[in-house]
Amino acid sequence: NAGVTQTPKFQVLKTGQSMTLQCAQDMNHEYMSWYRQDPGMGLRLIHYSVGAGITDQGEVPNGYNVSRSTTEDFPLRLLSAAPSQTSVYFCASSYSVTGGPGQPQHFGDGTRLSIL
């Protein structure tokens, strides 16, 4: 099992460029989410999905879009990159909350994104 796979691992963008961070999981998890991690600020939830075709906003959704066309994939799109979006981005997945909240979340290795 690969678990949660994120690509790319590193990316440098110029302000105003757009790009898509990819996330795929092979555990048949219903729940998937994107977090960003900035120094000293922990992880903050950007967007999440409780199943294919269902997405919703987290704490810091501005400047990002997501879609969930399949159970396996949950890409994150930066619409027009800004220096404030320089961060490490983590994708996570878990079984659905119907199994009870607090299901262990499985994280990908992260994408380190720099915006100049």
Next chain:
Amino acid sequence: GQSLEQPSEVTAVEGAIVQINCTYQTSGFYGLSWYQQHDGGAPTFLSYNALDGLEETGRFSSFLSRSDSYGYLLLQELQMKDSASYFCAVAHQTGANNLFFGTGTRLTVIP
């Protein structure tokens, strides 16, 4: 809104016991999770407490007091590989497995 407080840094000696505290203030609460993250790595799940009391998993234990809005992670028989950041996180929503994370405690284990 949500807020969690945990110490920013803790240093402990190899073989000793260390406790990392977490206090929370949230508009909804279903349980408290703990995650470990080594430098440059991904967070990994350690434990989840939904009910008051102590949960033990090997050298790690986690405690929750819902009435005090307080929990802690206890690490015993510290090893050098335990040097990492530890995050408490609150499950605060029904219908989604969303977590609100604290800012993390950096644990340094010294010989």
